[in-house]
Amino acid sequence: MNAKAQIRNDPWLHRFAVLTAIITFLLLGIGGLVTSHEAGMSVPDWPTSYGYTMFALPFKFWKGGALFEHSHRLLASGAGFFTTVLAVWLWLKDPRKWMKWLGVAAFLLVVAQGVLGGLRVTLKMNNLGVIHGVVAQSFFILVCAIALFTSRFWRNWAAEGKTFSVTRGLWTLVLATTILIFCQLILGATMRGQHAGLAIPDFPTAYGKLWPDTSSDAVARYNADRVEVISVNPITAFQIVLQMTHRAVALAIFILVSTAAWLSWKRLGLKNPLTRFACCWFALIICQIALGAWTVWSNKAADVATLHVLVGALSLVTGALWCIIAFGRREGAANIAPAKTISGAFGTSPAMAANK
Amino acid sequence: MKQAVLPILATGIFTAWQAASAADIIGVITLKGTPPAEKDIGPAMTEASPDCAAMYDPSKMPTTHFYVVGPKGEFADVVVSLKGVTGKSTGASAPPVALDQKGCLYSPQILAIQTGQKLIVKNSDACIHNVHCTPAVPGNAEHNDVQMPGAADLTYTFPQPEMFLRFKCDVHQWMVAWVSVFDSPYFSISDKDGKFIIKNVPPGKYTVEANHRKLGAQTQDVEVADKDVTVNFNFEIK
Numbered sequence: 001m002n003a004k005a006q007i008r009n010d011p012w013l014h015r016f017a018v019l020t021a022i023i024t025f026l027l028l029g030i031g032g033l034v035t036s037h038e039a040g041m042s043v044p045d046w047p048t049s050y051g052y053t054m055f056a057l058p059f060k061f062w063k064g065g066a067l068f069e070h071s072h073r074l075l076a077s078g079a080g081f082f083t084t085v086l087a088v089w090l091w092l093k094d095p096r097k098w099m100k101w102l103g104v105a106a107f108l109l110v111v112a113q114g115v116l117g118g119l120r121v122t123l124k125m126n127n128l129g130v131i132h133g134v135v136a137q138s139f140f141i142l143v144c145a146i147a148l149f150t151s152r153f154w155r156n157w158a159a160e161g162k163t164f165s166v167t168r169g170l171w172t173l174v175l176a177t178t179i180l181i182f183c184q185l186i187l188g189a190t191m192r193g194q195h196a197g198l199a200i201p202d203f204p205t206a207y208g209k210l211w212p213d214t215s216s217d218a219v220a221r222y223n224a225d226r227v228e229v230i231s232v233n234p235i236t237a238f239q240i241v242l243q244m245t246h247r248a249v250a251l252a253i254f255i256l257v258s259t260a261a262w263l264s265w266k267r268l269g270l271k272n273p274l275t276r277f278a279c280c281w282f283a284l285i286i287c288q289i290a291l292g293a294w295t296v297w298s299n300k301a302a303d304v305a306t307l308h309v310l311v312g313a314l315s316l317v318t319g320a321l322w323c324i325i326a327f328g329r330r331e332g333a334a335n336i337a338p339a340k341t342i343s344g345a346f347g348t349s350p351a352m353a354a355n356k
Numbered sequence: 357m358k359q360a361v362l363p364i365l366a367t368g369i370f371t372a373w374q375a376a377s378a379a380d381i382i383g384v385i386t387l388k389g390t391p392p393a394e395k396d397i398g399p400a401m402t403e404a405s406p407d408c409a410a411m412y413d414p415s416k417m418p419t420t421h422f423y424v425v426g427p428k429g430e431f432a433d434v435v436v437s438l439k440g441v442t443g444k445s446t447g448a449s450a451p452p453v454a455l456d457q458k459g460c461l462y463s464p465q466i467l468a469i470q471t472g473q474k475l476i477v478k479n480s481d482a483c484i485h486n487v488h489c490t491p492a493v494p495g496n497a498e499h500n501d502v503q504m505p506g507a508a509d510l511t512y513t514f515p516q517p518e519m520f521l522r523f524k525c526d527v528h529q530w531m532v533a534w535v536s537v538f539d540s541p542y543f544s545i546s547d548k549d550g551k552f553i554i555k556n557v558p559p560g561k562y563t564v565e566a567n568h569r570k571l572g573a574q575t576q577d578v579e580v581a582d583k584d585v586t587v588n589f590n591f592e593i594k
Contacts, residue, residue: 042526044500064527231532
């Protein structure tokens with residue numbers, strides 16, 4: 001069967017990939033709730049839950065922190081199952097060789113992520129929790145990219161050829177900003193992984209100042225003034241600096257994304273899909289900054305902090321997909337469809353050529 | 357036989373003499389200033405576990421207890437110890453200390469034990485708890501154990517001294533207790549009147565340290581002879 005026809009005739013693969021991405025997004029959300037509720041260690045055993053087979057835990061135990069942790073485990077199992085089916089489907093039905101391997105990569109990553117989450121519990125290693133959070137974001141990008149590559153949009157975009165150019169400066173700007181957002185998410189995961197609640201309780205000031213006092217006396221005073229309902233760790237000067245860095249990087253991201261959206265609008269026009277995508281990115285960043293502020297003002301309310309994590313994930317994936325979509329339209333890039341350019345990174349397959 | 361008896365006899369006499377000449381360090385701890393208001397645990401409890409909330413009168417939901425202060429500033433839950441006294445633990449032979457989980461709260465929330473002394477954690481509630489201790493000192497192991505309602509008590513010991521070793525329940529995130537571990541029996545926790553007593557301290561010069569979970573440590577030097585010594589501490593909210 002012709003590869004192009006095969007992709008065209010398999011919209012269910014794309015739908016399934018989108019569904020897997022949605023499940024992954026929900027999984028990120030419930031994972032965020034686990035951390036926001038300080039519930040990650042509420043079920044001490046893994047892969048069992050309170051000694052029961054994970055899927056047979058009686059409902060009477062689904063309470064408090066265990067509700068979030070156990071739901072996270074179940075949804076993670078669902079995401080693992082969907083990713084496995086997606087990988088098999090891609091391997092069997094997608095004619096593009098690099099897509100087959102992308103499916104394998106997704107499968108391996110979801111398995112690694114599950115094991116990481118389990119080891120975080122059984123080994124009681126807090127740092128693994130931070131890595132678990134970061135890998136989750138990477139996995140979300142991968143699954144969204146698979147959803148993109150299996151879409152009709154991608155096929156049309158590839159078939160359309162290079163009808164316009166994205167300047168290398170703009171493309172590099174978006175790539176650099178996306179990398180910065182990824183670093184920001186690592187910062188955020190590290191902050192959350194401290195399990196210390198809010199290191200700075202006010203915004204836009206920090207302990208009433210532009211830059212807070214981080215001397216040992218001051219930190220002792222901050223801790224003395226804190227009355228936490230949840231059993232979080234005392235804050236440290238490091239955590240205060242971490243949050244200030246997070247704020248500074250947020251400002252830098254806002255400036256960079258604004259610039260990217262403006263440049264895209266100016267050079268490509270508003271009707272260009274990349275400009276629309278960049279405008280969505282800008283809107284997400286505005287939401288994200290508002291959610292960051294709200295997280296502080298709400299004293300890190302679990303639902304608000306989790307929304308902040310989710311919009312962060314969407315911001316990251318938007319930047320990453322923009323870079324992928326625009327890759328083949330870069331100034332100076334060969335006059336080929338982006339699909340083929342991307343395939344070059346994985347090794348061009350005969351099927352890909354057929355697709356063109 | 358005589359050779360074996362003599363050292364034992366000598367040790368016994370020395371110990372008896374030491375006990376006879378030992379004295380208590382007593383004192384009162386006060387707090388000056390207005391501490392931050394405690395927070396109502398009720399909303400968190402109601403949201404996370406209605407079973408726990410149902411154990412309380414809705415108008416009398418529990419609050420946090422960081423600053424337990426009497427009307428005249430009597431400051432409770434301050435851990436007082438002899439700083440730098442190590443290697444004197446009698447924990448292996450000391451009776452176990454109990455930490456209960458009752459009403460979805462730890463009771464007591466501040467306690468102290470010796471290195472090697474058994475800490476027995478009970479679950480008096482009709483709900484599940486996970487007992488999760490998170491030591492910060494190397495040598496003290498982190499534990500995270502599930503404890504079903506009516507399950508057998510859990511027993512822990514810690515080989516290294518550590519201030520405010522945290523016990524928490526991740527199912528009920530407001531549940532927390534701090535256990536201080538000392539390498540000697542010379543410690544005390546101030547009661548609701550702010551009073552503390554460190555018993556049977558052998559004669560000598562010591563630094564007495566009073567440590568509050570939020571306000572940190574204060575020290576005073578004392579010399580113990582054959583009479584009780586009084587040391588008072590005054591914490592201040594700045």
